[in-house]
Amino acid sequence: xxxxxxxxxxxxxxxxxxxxxxxxxxxxxxxxxxxxxxxxxxxxxxxxxxxxxxxxxxxxxxxxxxxxxxxxxxxxxxxxxxxxxxxxxxxxxxxxxxxxxxxxxxxxxxxxxxxxxxxxxxxxxxxxxxxxxxxxxxxxxxxxxxxxxxxxxxxxxxxxxxxxxxxxxxxxxxxxxxxxxxxxxxxxxxxxxxxxxxxxxxxxxxxxxxxxxxxxxxxxxxxxxxxxxxxxxxxxxxxxxxxxxxxx
Amino acid sequence: xxxxxxxxxxxxxxxxxxxxxxxxxxxxxxxxxxxxxxxxxxxxxxxxxxxxxxxxxxxxxxxxxxxxxxxxxxxxxxxxxxxxxxxxxxxxxxxxxxxxxxxxxxxxxxxxxxxxxxxxxxxxxxxxxxxxxxxxxxxxxxxxxxxxxxxxxxxxxxxxxxxxxxxxxxxxxxxxxxxxxxxxxxxxxxxxxxxxxxxxxxxxxxxxxxxxxxxxxxxxxxxxxxxxxxxxxxxxxxxxxxxxxxxxxxxxxxxxxxxxxxxxxxxxxxxxxxxxxxxxxxxxxxxxxxxxxxxxxxxxxxxxxxxxxxxxxxxxxxxxxxxxxxxxxxxxxxxxxxxxxxxxxxxxxxx
Numbered sequence: 001x002x003x004x005x006x007x008x009x010x011x012x013x014x015x016x017x018x019x020x021x022x023x024x025x026x027x028x029x030x031x032x033x034x035x036x037x038x039x040x041x042x043x044x045x046x047x048x049x050x051x052x053x054x055x056x057x058x059x060x061x062x063x064x065x066x067x068x069x070x071x072x073x074x075x076x077x078x079x080x081x082x083x084x085x086x087x088x089x090x091x092x093x094x095x096x097x098x099x100x101x102x103x104x105x106x107x108x109x110x111x112x113x114x115x116x117x118x119x120x121x122x123x124x125x126x127x128x129x130x131x132x133x134x135x136x137x138x139x140x141x142x143x144x145x146x147x148x149x150x151x152x153x154x155x156x157x158x159x160x161x162x163x164x165x166x167x168x169x170x171x172x173x174x175x176x177x178x179x180x181x182x183x184x185x186x187x188x189x190x191x192x193x194x195x196x197x198x199x200x201x202x203x204x205x206x207x208x209x210x211x212x213x214x215x216x217x218x219x220x221x222x223x224x225x226x227x228x229x230x231x232x233x234x235x236x237x238x239x240x241x242x243x244x245x246x247x248x
Numbered sequence: 249x250x251x252x253x254x255x256x257x258x259x260x261x262x263x264x265x266x267x268x269x270x271x272x273x274x275x276x277x278x279x280x281x282x283x284x285x286x287x288x289x290x291x292x293x294x295x296x297x298x299x300x301x302x303x304x305x306x307x308x309x310x311x312x313x314x315x316x317x318x319x320x321x322x323x324x325x326x327x328x329x330x331x332x333x334x335x336x337x338x339x340x341x342x343x344x345x346x347x348x349x350x351x352x353x354x355x356x357x358x359x360x361x362x363x364x365x366x367x368x369x370x371x372x373x374x375x376x377x378x379x380x381x382x383x384x385x386x387x388x389x390x391x392x393x394x395x396x397x398x399x400x401x402x403x404x405x406x407x408x409x410x411x412x413x414x415x416x417x418x419x420x421x422x423x424x425x426x427x428x429x430x431x432x433x434x435x436x437x438x439x440x441x442x443x444x445x446x447x448x449x450x451x452x453x454x455x456x457x458x459x460x461x462x463x464x465x466x467x468x469x470x471x472x473x474x475x476x477x478x479x480x481x482x483x484x485x486x487x488x489x490x491x492x493x494x495x496x497x498x499x500x501x502x503x504x505x506x507x508x509x510x511x512x513x514x515x516x517x518x519x520x521x522x523x524x525x526x527x528x529x530x531x532x533x534x535x536x537x538x539x540x541x542x543x544x545x546x547x548x549x550x551x552x553x554x555x556x557x558x559x560x561x562x563x564x565x566x567x568x569x570x571x572x573x574x575x576x577x578x579x580x581x582x583x584x585x586x587x588x589x590x591x592x593x594x595x596x597x598x599x
Contacts, residue, residue: 009520010424010482016431035523056420058521059551080423099427154551 002117003046005031007039007062008054008078013099017052017078020106026114036065037152044150048073049117050110055079060154064145067181068152074113141191144172146179153179157196161210161228163188165203173230198245200224200238208245251307252385262304270296281359290349295342299371302334303378310382327379335371339364417454417505418512421479422447428482443481450474457504465532465539466498472511472530479515486525487515494533502539502593503571509560510589514545517587521551537597542590549585561589568593 004027006014014032021027027050031042035058043051051073055062062079066072077084078097085096094116095109144155159175169180170188189199199205210226214234217223222234224242234242253262274292277283283291309330313323343360350356425447432440453471457463469491480487511528518526529544561578568577572594579590 010428011484012428012431012435012482013424015435016427019431019434037523056520058519058523080420080427099423100430101427 002027002050002114003030003048004028004050004052005033005039005042005046005048005073006052007033007036007042007057007065008052009034009057010054013054013078017106020103021110023107024110024114027110036060036062039065040068040147040152041150043069043073047071050113051075053077055081055084060145060152068145068147074116076109076113140193141188144181146172146181148177148179153177155179157193157207158209161207161226162230162232163197163205173228198238198241200242201233201235204232204238206232211246214242214246251304251311252382252389253304253307263300266296266300266303287350291346294345294349295338295367298338298341299374302338303374306330306334306375306378307382310379310386331372331375335368335375338371339367342367417508421512422451424482425478432481439481443478446474446478446481450478454505454508461504462501463504464498465493465500465502465541468502468505468507469493469498469530469532471505472507475508475511476515476528479519483519486522487519488525488527490527490529492529492531497532497534497539500534500539500593500595502541502591503567506564506567506591506593507541507543509564510543510591513560513589514543514587517547518545522546522548534595537595539593539595540590541593542588544586544588546585547587549582564591 004021006017006029008014008017011034014034018029018032021029030046030048033039033042037059039053042048053062053066053075055077056079057065062077063084066075074094076095076097077093078099078101079085080099082098085098094113097106097109141157143157144160146153146155153176155172155174155176161173161175163185164171164173165185166180168182170183170185172179172181185199185203185205188197188205192205196209197205197207206224206226210228212225212227215223215225217233220236222239224232224234226232252258270292273296274285274288277288277291278285281288309326313319313326343364346360347357350360425443429440429443429447432443450471453467453474473489473491476487476489480489511530514528518528526546530541531544532539532541534540561580565578568591569575574594577592577594579592581588581590
């Protein structure tokens with residue numbers, strides 16, 4: 001039996017998926033969720049094999065929700081936004097339903113998903129490339145969604161003082177505390193607004209607004225103090241970037 | 249505009265006409281003065297050659313004088329000055345050169361002195377003809393340019409109307425609504441029919457109007473309510489609407505669909521971004537020939553908003569500015585978790 005969950009903020013949109021799913025005896029709908037938070041909870045609780053996911057939803061988007069799941073199921077997106085559709089196909093999403101969609105189209109998508117689940121193609125890998133590709137394609141970051149335990153935090157960029165590389169993770173130092181998120185520094189460097197953040201070191205990206213002072217530490221080596229009290233090393237190239245931005 | 253005879257093959261045509269004139273001139277000299285062919289040719293070549301050169305310069309008299317009735321005096325004065333100067337210069341140059349080139353006899357000196365009068369007359373004629381030709385060329389060019397500009401303007405206007413339409417009705421609203429209809433056909437077919445009718449009414453009103461049209465508040469509010477009813481089908485009880493509209497305001501006018509981006513904003517920041525119930529309040533009243541329409545929605549002040557905010561509002565502001573010529577007709581206010589936007593629409597004063 002394949003376990004499925006629907007996450008969509010419109011009841012009628014969930015209803016039609018539910019109705020179409022009745023033709024698939026091997027798929028069991030175990031939960032319906034109206035937003036990303038409920039979706040996360042249900043996924044943790046039920047560990048579904050298949051996820052129907054809307055993108056534009058209150059609070060956190062479908063993409064942001066997916067980023068927070070450690071072992072994501074096979075995903076079929078369903079949305080009215082075709083600008084994401086083009087991206088999703090480039091990302092090898094299992095399928096992408098553009099609302100409104102024909103029942104035949106839906107059947108095809110579910111069949112594809114079932115085949116994938118039964119042949120045990122690593123869904124994990126699929127999603128990894130999916131979220132990774134999304135990072136490459138994204139046109140700038142304007143906020144970050146992180147999870148600690150069961151709590152989800154949405155961090156505005158102005159709340160973030162600095163980022164610190166920690167192996168495969170990045171530690172985000174913000175007003176709301178310190179959070180770890182699986183991502184690469186390069187991705188942050190490329191997609192954060194360049195007027196607001198600088199990579200001052202291989203392991204550090206700082207918010208320009210949060211800079212307190214820059215001091216000479218040893219010969220040729222600088223130390224950056226932030227308003228939060230944090231002190232960060234500055235590399236040679238980081239120093240020249242700082243010089244350019246701060247114009248001193 | 250470039251010189252018409254110096255671009256493309258203009259110079260060939262210009263030279264050919266002058267060659268023809270020069271030949272005629274030479275033949276006439278031989279006829280009237282009993283010149284030798286050689287002398288007639290020399291005279292013709294120098295006189296016409298001088299005006300050939302000057303003629304090219306006449307273009308600039310036309311080029312930098314607009315043919316405009318308010319400046320007709322200006323035009324006449326500048327042409328008279330240019331004609332006198334250039335003819336005098338042309339004749340002077342010709343005589344000076346000819347004095348050195350022609351055999352220096354008493355006869356030829358008398359001939360040259362006596363020729364000043366008719367040379368000046370002929371020079372004026374050359375000037376007049378060339379100016380006429382230049383004016384015609386300029387007029388034709390202007391006409392063609394204007395035609396092109398007009399066509400360009402027309403396409404720009406159409407594009408902007410289309411953009412405006414797109415910004416007024418969110419296509420995702422339409423597709424999501426159609427998806428709701430598809431869903432309702434399974435669970436509640438009668439509601440589906442109702443929804444299709446509402447959606448059709450809404451689209452008929454929204455797509456059937458000219459962008460610059462003024463509609464009554466009554467029509468615009470009715471369309472707004474239609475939109476909200478469709479959204480209610482999508483979001484159910486979560487969306488609540490309260491209205492407070494003065495009856496005498498209903499006949500007052502406002503630009504076509506000007507409220508649509510505002511209500512979409514209210515729904516977007518209220519319903520789309522919220523998990524709770526949301527109330528949208530629409531108020532309208534008229535004070536001193538100004539129709540004030542305001543819209544208030546609840547929002548989550550702690551929400552970390554995403555991009556794409558304020559474009560709808562900016563368009564509304566810009567449209568009102570263009571239509572009424574008054575810079576500030578849109579006012580916004582944020583009060584804790586309430587966002588209010590108000591439009592002040594001037595009404596033609598009733599007499």
